[in-house]
Amino acid sequence: MSSLTLSTLTAWVRNSAVYRSIIRHGVADTNRNRSLVIFENLFLHVHPVKVREKTLKFTHTFWLGGITMVATFVLFATGILLMFYYHPSVPQAYRDMKELMFVVDNGVFYRNMHRWAAHLMVLGAMLHMLRVFYHRAYRPPRQFNWVVGVVLLLITLLLSYTGYLLPWDQLAFWGVSVGTNMAKEAPLIGKPLRFLLLGGNIVSENALLRFYVLHCVVLPAVLMLFISVHIWRIRKDGGVQGPPEKDPGEEVEP
Amino acid sequence: MSQTPQTFAPVESSDPMVVPKRVAMVRPDTRPTIRRREEKWVMTFPHLIIREVIMFMLVVIGLAVVALLFNAPLEGLANPLETPNPSKAPWYFLGLQELLHYFPPVVAGVVIPGLVVVALVVIPYARINLVAGPLWSGDRKRLTTGITAVTGVLVILFSTFQCWAIVVPSLIVAAAMFLARSEGSGGSFRRFLALVTLPEWVMTWFVLVAAILTIIGTFFRGPGWSLVWPWNMYPPA
Amino acid sequence: MLDETADNLSELTSGEESRRQFLTKLGLGACAVTGLGAALTVADFLEPKVLFEPPTSFRAGTIADFPEGTVRFNQEQKVYIVGGAAGIFAMSAVCTHLGCITRPMSGEPGIACPCHGSKFDLEGNVTHGPAPHPLPWLEVKADAAGNLTVDTSVVIPHGKALKA
Numbered sequence: 047m048s049s050l051t052l053s054t055l056t057a058w059v060r061n062s063a064v065y066r067s068i069i070r071h072g073v074a075d076t077n078r079n080r081s082l083v084i085f086e087n088l089f090l091h092v093h094p095v096k097v098r099e100k101t102l103k104f105t106h107t108f109w110l111g112g113i114t115m116v117a118t119f120v121l122f123a124t125g126i127l128l129m130f131y132y133h134p135s136v137p138q139a140y141r142d143m144k145e146l147m148f149v150v151d152n153g154v155f156y157r158n159m160h161r162w163a164a165h166l167m168v169l170g171a172m173l174h175m176l177r178v179f180y181h182r183a184y185r186p187p188r189q190f191n192w193v194v195g196v197v198l199l200l201i202t203l204l205l206s207y208t209g210y211l212l213p214w215d216q217l218a219f220w221g222v223s224v225g226t227n228m229a230k231e232a233p234l235i236g237k238p239l240r241f242l243l244l245g246g247n248i249v250s251e252n253a254l255l256r257f258y259v260l261h262c263v264v265l266p267a268v269l270m271l272f273i274s275v276h277i278w279r280i281r282k283d284g285g286v287q288g289p290p291e292k293d294p295g296e297e298v299e300p
Numbered sequence: 301m302s303q304t305p306q307t308f309a310p311v312e313s314s315d316p317m318v319v320p321k322r323v324a325m326v327r328p329d330t331r332p333t334i335r336r337r338e339e340k341w342v343m344t345f346p347h348l349i350i351r352e353v354i355m356f357m358l359v360v361i362g363l364a365v366v367a368l369l370f371n372a373p374l375e376g377l378a379n380p381l382e383t384p385n386p387s388k389a390p391w392y393f394l395g396l397q398e399l400l401h402y403f404p405p406v407v408a409g410v411v412i413p414g415l416v417v418v419a420l421v422v423i424p425y426a427r428i429n430l431v432a433g434p435l436w437s438g439d440r441k442r443l444t445t446g447i448t449a450v451t452g453v454l455v456i457l458f459s460t461f462q463c464w465a466i467v468v469p470s471l472i473v474a475a476a477m478f479l480a481r482s483e484g485s486g487g488s489f490r491r492f493l494a495l496v497t498l499p500e501w502v503m504t505w506f507v508l509v510a511a512i513l514t515i516i517g518t519f520f521r522g523p524g525w526s527l528v529w530p531w532n533m534y535p536p537a
Numbered sequence: 538m539l540d541e542t543a544d545n546l547s548e549l550t551s552g553e554e555s556r557r558q559f560l561t562k563l564g565l566g567a568c569a570v571t572g573l574g575a576a577l578t579v580a581d582f583l584e585p586k587v588l589f590e591p592p593t594s595f596r597a598g599t600i601a602d603f604p605e606g607t608v609r610f611n612q613e614q615k616v617y618i619v620g621g622a623a624g625i626f627a628m629s630a631v632c633t634h635l636g637c638i639t640r641p642m643s644g645e646p647g648i649a650c651p652c653h654g655s656k657f658d659l660e661g662n663v664t665h666g667p668a669p670h671p672l673p674w675l676e677v678k679a680d681a682a683g684n685l686t687v688d689t690s691v692v693i694p695h696g697k698a699l700k701a
């Protein structure tokens with residue numbers, strides 16, 4: 047028997063019955079197995095097995111949609127951590143912030159990470175939209191995916207707006223007061239809408255609880271739903287488009 | 301995909317035991333991957349997946365470094381009785397807050413954002429965005445009057461509200477549009493300008509206005525929403 | 538299949554419906570009614586029925602506390618109480634623009650809002666935008682002993698000051 051090295055160990059794991067029951071294909075050194083890597087995996091199978099080589103170029107998408115997506119993952123992960131310490135009540139919410147910052151191990155790090163990832167997500171979604179626009183990637187057959195994108199941008203803004211209230215500090219309170227007073231100006235529906243959103247006439251404990259539920263449950267769920275449609279449609283619309291073709295003759299116009 | 305299409309004769313059969321043959325239906329409106337020229341394709345694994353993983357790691361590392369270096373702000377406990385001065389929304393709403401300084405709340409808070417959302421949604425459905433060529437490739441006379449008229453209306457409208465943050469970029473964009481008129485001649489910058497389409501001009505104008513309003517709101521507004529230098533934003537208590 | 542149905546339909550004279558069409562409509566209608574009912578009950582559920590918000594009327598000293606020229610800022614109630622030339626009046630301190638709390642300006646007489654730069658004179662009139670309306674005046678009542686009560690829920694027209 048050969049001595050124990052990393053490669054014999056890997057081989058042993060790969061050949062074990064348990065591993066084979068989870069991942070059925072062999073080492074990805076043939077194109078057949080490389081295809082299987084993609085379509086035997088729930089998480090990778092949103093990809094096609096092959097992609098056009100030029101779509102890999104950085105300037106094709108500037109990776110902006112992908113960066114926004116990574117920011118979203120980071121937000122989910124750090125957000126769930128923060129929820130373990132946060133109470134959506136007045137003034138406990140604010141004390142929890144202080145506790146996270148000064149008492150909880152790594153609390154300040156995860157809070158910072160959540161905050162900066164939120165900024166990255168908003169910025170990323172905006173830049174991604176501009177990239178799609180200037181590449182004219184909104185044209186048929188991608189019209190609908192553009193509209194899904196606009197909805198994603200709005201959900202992103204709502205998420206960061208609802209999250210803005212949660213620390214219950216002065217910035218939070220007044221930012222949300224001014225913002226919801228703006229909603230009041232909308233004809234007819236403005237006032238009732240604000241009342242429902244805040245659960246009252248002023249930004250109070252009710253409002254904090256409502257924003258918390260929206261921020262931690264409702265909006266993330268809706269976001270995941272629309273991201274799924276968005277990603278699925280990219281695939282159905284023929285993959286990412288990137289910059290318009292130099293020679294229009296090479297593009298097949300619908 | 302580039303082969304000449306074979307003639308295809310469907311065989312109809314009502315025999316339930318016949319295994320149906322699958323054919324790809326390519327309708328004219330859903331064939332984005334079909335190109336006249338054959339392109340180079342690569343395996344998604346590893347070529348795309350490895351790039352995605354690297355991008356993922358770079359973003360996470362970048363965020364971690366930022367999170368280690370800069371603390372997220374936390375001010376005093378919320379006090380409904382005292383408004384901080386200045387009182388600012390998050391940065392992506394400061395353009396809007398800046399507009400609120402000039403226009404009544406219905407306009408700045410409801411009408412303008414509503415119009416922006418509607419405009420974004422209709423982009424892929426408006427013909428102009430699908431067919432537009434270089435700006436000056438059409439009827440030049442009509443375009444000249446068009447640009448002049450629209451710019452004139454915008455400038456007069458926003459001047460009455462003394463909203464120079466919109467007037468100035470509008471004038472700059474209009475000037476650049478006329479600069480693009482001399483297609484072919486001039487330096488490479490001018491030749492680049494000449495290729496820009498009308499929808500791109502409009503979007504660029506919008507981005508410029510939004511960016512300027514946001515920058516003013518973020519860095520140049522102090523107590524009482526007065527114009528200040530960034531270093532005087534919070535007066536010594 | 539499709540063609541068969543189409544054939545069947547064409548046999549019906551106008552105004553007649555096939556049983557299938559009728560049942561389809563009935564089913565869709567039932568779904569719609571259920572959906573509407575769910576939406577209405579949820580909307581009703583979300584509307585708070587009891588609010589714990591501060592009381593609207595409060596005591597504010599006596600008439601003698603407000604000789605001409607005094608401006609008192611009651612921060613807790615967000616109200617200015619002013620002893621003016623024509624008498625005493627109370628005025629909301631909530632900016633009519635977007636609801637920030639205004640405060641008296643230091644240096645010059647007047648009131649300023651920190652949020653978007655509105656300015657008001659001591660009677661509440663807008664002297665500088667973007668506030669669309671003057672600060673509303675609120676009801677002040679005095680009892681026989683001269684004790685003042687302000688009710689922030691009752692807005693009175695400008696100029697109706699309480700004669701001292």
Ligand code: HEM
Pocket residue numbers: 107109110111112113114115118171172174175178181183184188191192193194195196198199202273276280285286287288
């Ligand atoms: C939460 C926000 C969003 C996420 C996570 C997201 C994610 C993505 C990703 C990963 C791609 C692949 C290509 C790329 O990276 O550019 C993509 C493509 C696309 N996105 Fe988004 N997106 C978001 C918001 C938006 C917005 C705001 C718009 C436009 C209004 C939009 C419109 C599109 C379109 C039309 C495509 C196809 C582009 C092409 O084929 O070249 N998306 N999106």
Ligand code: FES
Pocket residue numbers: 632633634635636637650651652653654655666667668
């Ligand atoms: S809230 Fe007072 S100026 Fe806007």
